[in-house]
Amino acid sequence: MNKQKTIELKKLSIGYLTKNNRKTVASDINADIFSGELTCLLGANGIGKSTLLRTLSAFQPKLDGKINIQGKEIETYSEKQLSTLIGVVLTEKCDIKNMSARELIGLGRSPYTGFWGTLNNTDKAIVDNAISMVKIEDLASRMVHTLSDGERQKVMIAKALAQETPIIFLDEPTAFLDFPSKVEIMQLLHRLSRQTNKTIFLSTHDLELALQIADKIWLIDKQSGINIGTPEDLSLNGHLTSFFARKGIIFDEETGLFRIENTYTKQIKLIGHGQMYSMVRKALLRNGILATRNIESTDYIEVSNDTKEIRIFQSAQKATSVYSIATLLDTLKL
Numbered sequence: 498m499n500k501q502k503t504i505e506l507k508k509l510s511i512g513y514l515t516k517n518n519r520k521t522v523a524s525d526i527n528a529d530i531f532s533g534e535l536t537c538l539l540g541a542n543g544i545g546k547s548t549l550l551r552t553l554s555a556f557q558p559k560l561d562g563k564i565n566i567q568g569k570e571i572e573t574y575s576e577k578q579l580s581t582l583i584g585v586v587l588t589e590k591c592d593i594k595n596m597s598a599r600e601l602i603g604l605g606r607s608p609y610t611g612f613w614g615t616l617n618n619t620d621k622a623i624v625d626n627a628i629s630m631v632k633i634e635d636l637a638s639r640m641v642h643t644l645s646d647g648e649r650q651k652v653m654i655a656k657a658l659a660q661e662t663p664i665i666f667l668d669e670p671t672a673f674l675d676f677p678s679k680v681e682i683m684q685l686l687h688r689l690s691r692q693t694n695k696t697i698f699l700s701t702h703d704l705e706l707a708l709q710i711a712d713k714i715w716l717i718d719k720q721s722g723i724n725i726g727t728p729e730d731l732s733l734n735g736h737l738t739s740f741f742a743r744k745g746i747i748f749d750e751e752t753g754l755f756r757i758e759n760t761y762t763k764q765i766k767l768i769g770h771g772q773m774y775s776m777v778r779k780a781l782l783r784n785g786i787l788a789t790r791n792i793e794s795t796d797y798i799e800v801s802n803d804t805k806e807i808r809i810f811q812s813a814q815k816a817t818s819v820y821s822i823a824t825l826l827d828t829l830k831l
């Protein structure tokens with residue numbers, strides 16, 4: 498695929514200007530965003546994700562530096578030109594009454610339609626295609642103000658697709674969605690970036706999902722600014738670990754997942770492999786017991802992934818066999 502640098506940020510500063518105040522949210526951002534990639538922006542509440550997306554969408558002025566879109570400074574584009582270049586999906590509730598989901602999605606065509614916004618057959622086919630890509634055929638004739646937050650979010654994504662822009666920015670597109678819908682939307686955005694060579698840049702708090710699906714991750718942090726890379730590189734170079742370590746969350750290299758930092762009161766040797774091993778280990782960690790293969794202890798637990806048997810060896814007694822995590826925890830009096 499022909500990945501291209503569609504957005505170039507040079508010494509960019511973002512923030513807010515009020516009458517006699519200048520509030521810088523982030524400064525000296527030097528970075529590129531590529532077509533054919535899904536890029537996810539991760540960072541704590543209030544760190545500046547929305548501010549960055551709004552600045553890149555030209556909804557608010559930058560404080561300093563340069564934003565180049567397809568090789569030209571953002572300020573050189575007219576509003577109409579930008580509307581055929583960038584589609585924006587915000588999380589804010591819209592105050593739309595008396596409009597069906599299909600009509601709202603049709604507004605995505607407004608950069609291409611005449612003054613009255615009348616859709617021709619091509620426009621209608623594009624709207625239908627957007628509806629089917631997001632799989633919301635059953636919502637199309639519903640009135641927008643009757644939709645749930647998650648349903649409306651999908652409609653807004655379909656509207657951005659109908660706009661057929663090479664760049665799409667989304668501010669927390671998965672915020673209101675249930676877990677299967679979060680996965681579905683992220684996979685859809687990833688697929689779109691690949692199939693249509695679009696540049697898709699979104700902010701999210703769904704870090705596990707972002708780490709599994711995104712091509713590139715931007716980590717924004719007060720201490721170390723912006724770090725950018727593939728999820729794997731950010732993992733290997735320690736940026737992910739340090740990013741979350743500061744927040745009482747640690748990256749567990751054995752499971753490849755994040756977990757909340759527990760204080761361990763005991764430790765025990767755990768023997769076995771596979772899902773059974775991982776689940777027993779998870780349950781013990783959750784109960785304040787550090788359990789791995791590498792611990793030397795006289796008491797130990799052995800699991801069989803084939804028979805699902807958990808054998809507990811305690812105080813040199815005969816092993817006790819149990820077959821569920823609940824019984825294991827009862828036996829260990831946890």
Ligand SMILES: Nc1ncnc2c1ncn2[C@@H]1O[C@H](COP(=O)(O)OP(=O)(O)OP(=O)(O)O)[C@@H](O)[C@H]1O
Binds near residue numbers: 520522548
């Ligand atoms: N209109 C405004 N005027 C002044 N400061 C603002 C304005 N809007 C936001 N801010 C401040 O800018 C900073 C960044 O806010 P922003 O909304 O970009 O964060 P965010 O990373 O998107 O947060 P969240 O994850 O909570 O959505 C915050 O300190 C916020 O209070």
